[in-house]
Amino acid sequence: MSHDERDAAIDVDPAAVEREKQALRNALTYIDFSRDVWWLLDDTERAMFAEANRAGYGLYSVAEQFVEDCYFERGALEPLVKSYSGQKYQLASVFDRLLEQLMEAQRFDLIERLWTSVARRTRAEFFYQRPGRDYGAHARVDEAKNYALEAYAQGIDWMTRLGRLDAAARLTQERRALREERFPSLPAPTDLRRIDEPVFWELISKARSQAQTTLEQLAILGGLLRAFKAADIKRFASFYAKLMKKLYHWDVWALAYAARGGCSDASFEGFRTWVILQGDPALIELAVTKPAQAAERVPPDPDIPEAHCLLMVEEAYLQRTGSSLDLPSIDLDKPKGKEWTEEVFATNYPQIVRYYASVTKRRS
Secondary structure, three states: OOHHHHHHHHOOOHHHHHHHHHHHHHHOOOOOHHHHHHHHOOOOOOHHHHHHHHHOOOOHHHHHHHHHHHHHHHOOHHHHHHHHOOOOHHHHHHHHHHHHHHHHHOOHHHHHHHHHHHHHHHHHHHHHHHHHHHHOOHHHHHHHHHHHHHHHHHHHHHHHHOOOHHHHHHHHHHHHHHHHOOOOOOOOOOOOOOOOHHHHHHHHHHHHHOOOOHHHHHHHHHHHHOOOOHHHHHHHHHHHHHHHHHOOEHHHHHHHHHHHOOOOHHHHHHHHHHHHHOOOHHHHHHHHHOHHHHHHHOOOOOOOOOOOOHHHHHHHHHHHHOOOOOOOOOOOOOOEOOOOOHHHHHHHOHHHHHHHHHHHHHHO
């Protein structure tokens, strides 16, 4: 398309933009915030993107803001809390509008859920960074700790003001332990089983059955692991790392790329974790050997976690032993299989591309 043709294509009547937006408002799911955003981005030539296309700035923020506005207009607050619950405290300024709406709706339960998840997510980052002190990375570790302490302080303040005193007391106890880095020893292990492969999958499935989000599943899984001996917590980490390496494959990356509409290194790590957390060894085999068949069991833009499973394993091991776990590697030197580039992706994986295109078409 020439420069003049492109200018003509994006010079859209404001009334047409508003008509399109109204149609899109009615088409959103109001169930899955992230999926609705990525659905809008399936068509980058929408009239609502005309100004952004002309100015040359990113479309994601335009789509995200539009979907967020629609969710607020519809009062779909719980999906927004679900979406933001996985965020670290460093991004907490984006919660202001949501918190205001939650207060107006008197959804104090969702405010508790949001701040508890943010505090624990930020604390998990500290646990992950903590072993770095042994290698001289004190500044980075201390920064992670300070962010976590601030997140807890905010959560405690909110819970106190809302009269949710049990939650405030729980967060205060967790904050004190974090500040002093005196993690009380857990009671004697109550689950004396050896974590072998069947027990590994049993724990993942049990956590999945009790959780609404991937982040909640990881938190529940960490709680289950605290009942085991230190050696078995370490064994769980080894099973997980082995599966992460198995999924470190170009065909699995292609599946993630198609499902998410793009997939960075960090997102691919989260996607592999998501696959494992489905609790089904057969899905892992399909993802590696028959990704086109696996696609039928992977929704567009799955609920992948920002952090991988070893964060909560590290926390459980620390509370069990008082020392850091020497975390196993979860990557190989390079992915297995045949490398591909974006230019040849559709040619190399036509079935996967057609499948997700058909899903999008059915939805619209």
